[in-house]
Amino acid sequence: MYYWTNELWRLAYLIIGMGGLGWLIGLPGWGLAAGLALFIAIHIRHLRQLYAWLYQNPHQEPPAGTGVWGDLFDRLYRYQKAQHKAQSRLRDVIRRVQESAEAMRDSVVMLDRRGNLDWWNSAAEYMLGLKSSQDRGQHVTNLLRDPQFIAYFEARDYREPLILASPVRGDLVLQFQLTLFGDDERLILVRDITRLQRLEQMRQDFVANVSHELKTPLTVLVGYLETYSEHAEQLPPRWQRGLQQMQEQTLRMQNLVTDLLLLSRLETDHRTQQTTKIALPGLLESIRRDAETLSDNSHTLRLEIEEPRAIVGAEQEIRSAISNLVFNAVRYTTPGSTVTLRWHPWRTGSAALEVIDDGEGIDPVHIPRLTERFYRVDKGRSTATGGTGLGLAIVKHVLLRHDAHLEIESRLGQGALFRCVFPAARLTQAAGDISQESTPIPDSLRRR
Known part of the structure; x- marks a missing residue:
């Protein structure tokens, strides 16, 4: 505002001076015109300096000026210096980032x-x-x-x-x-990650080889124990208890070796190439009956079928994964609990197989690690139920091989939900070349 006021006074002085000069020579109009022309010429000169600086030498200092133009050039100079400093700082930052990335x-x-x-x-x-x-x-x-x-x-x-x-x-x-x-x-x-991959491959090979080598001595032990058990009545009672415990532990070791071999096989290939159509109603009904036998009819097992499509994949692997989830629900819930198997549509054309129980539930802090090998929420209870600690790891790898994934939802005192989500690409109409796959879903299996 200060410079604009000075500029107006300068214009007034110029007009008065030139007008007075013209009045003295008898041409006041020409004097006023000459004053305005001189004022305009000064501004045009400064505009030409600004234009030349912007288009020819913008990296140099702005030209000098008077009045409002001097203030404008000074402000441009200060802005130019601030921009140079900011650009210098940015160049330093970029240089340090590039040097860090290079290192x-x-x-x-x-x-x-x-x-x-x-x-x-x-x-x-x-x-x-x-x-x-x-x-x-x-x-x-x-x-x-x-x-x-x-x-x-x-x-x-x-x-x-x-x-x-x-x-x-x-x-x-x-x-x-x-x-x-x-x-x-x-x-x-x-x-x-070459080294990590090699270490992981060595671990897998070691587990697979050891598991395979353990099968033969375990088979020999089981055979002799079965022979001795046939004549157990001839042994002292103290030996009979020892014989029973050895049979239980060798059976547990056999289950562990079987699961380790299965897990090693699943880890070698993350995607199954089998394209068998697996109709879920019959498969789930078979698993439900097996679970009833395992629970000795002390649990209520329900089956809900709401999805007509079949899964394309390996039937034995899918059976193993679902059985692990259902048998875990039976083992880790108290008698009288309800376990529900539900096959229903899910988001974006996918489908979900859910195993739901109303047992004690799982603390959410354990959920991220449940699919790790040998991870147990309650080690004492898992050992008592005969679990190997590999069931959920097997489920995870089976689902990966079928482009699916496992979701777990649970809270203490609110039961647990294990959801296997299969993408639309792994689903097809149940009708197929195999007669058992084209059988309509019976009413008894739709809600059970």
């Missing part, structure tokens, strides 16, 4: 909103074979052409990482994790 052993790749390669560190060149001279600006799927990576990239569901072999080094196993940021841009972090 990382993991690969870091930045993509723009269209999925084109924008920047990456040296580790990415080693693991992924990227070359800055020719790959910058290329779409990432033009260089990482594995179908699994392309499907993972386009799905935009990056909650779980993707494990693939390196596209340029066959001896490396890589873990890809994508993250969305900014204006729909993406950051790819790639870790070398």
Whole structure:
């Protein structure tokens, strides 16, 4: 406001001065016109200086000026200095980030909103074979052409990482994790997990080999114990108790070895290639009868069928998974409890198989670890019921092989719900080539 007031006074002085000069020579109108023209010429001169500075030398200091133009040029100069400082700080930050990323052993790749390669560190060149001279600006799927990576990239569901072999080094196993940021841009972090994979493979091989080697001595022990048990009445009572305990423990060891071998087989392949149609009504009814026998009719077992579609997969694996859930519900609930098997439609065209009990429930703190091998909520009770601690791990791997997943909901005193969710791609109409699969769902199985 101060400079505008000065500028108006300057205009007034110029008009009065030039008008007075014109009045002295007898041409007051020309004097006023000359004053206005001089004022306009001064402003045009400053405009030309501003234009030349903006379009020719914007990185240099603004030109000098008088009046309101001097104030404007001063403000532009201060703004320019502030911007230079901010840009310098940003350059320092970017440089430190790039240096930090360069020092990382993991690969870091930045993509723009269209999925084109924008920047990456040296580790990415080693693991992924990227070359800055020719790959910058290329779409990432033009260089990482594995179908699994392309499907993972386009799905935009990056909650779980993707494990693939390196596209340029066959001896490396890589873990890809994508993250969305900014204006729909993406950051790819790639870790070398070759050593972890080898250790996991060694563990699996060790468990499988030991389990396999234990089968023969266990079979011999079971055979002799059965022979001795036939003549148990001839043994002293103290030996009879020992013989019974040995039979119970060898049976438990046999169950453990069987589960370990099954789990090792399931871990070797995360996706089943079998395409058998599995009609759930008959399968669930068979499991329900087995559970009644296990509980000695001390539990109420209900069956609810609300979904007409069948599952495409391996029948024995699906039976094993569902049996584990149902038998656990029977073992870990008190007599008189109700266990419900429910097969019904679920979200987005999928279907869910639920095993629900009204027992004591599970503290939510244990739920994230329930599918770990040998994890037990109550070790004493699990041992008493004869469990191996591998049942839920087997369920998890069977579902993974069928593109499904397990959901667990429970609270203490409110029972437990185990839900197996099968995607629409794994479901088909129950009618098929096999006669037992084309049998309509009986009314007795719809609500039980």
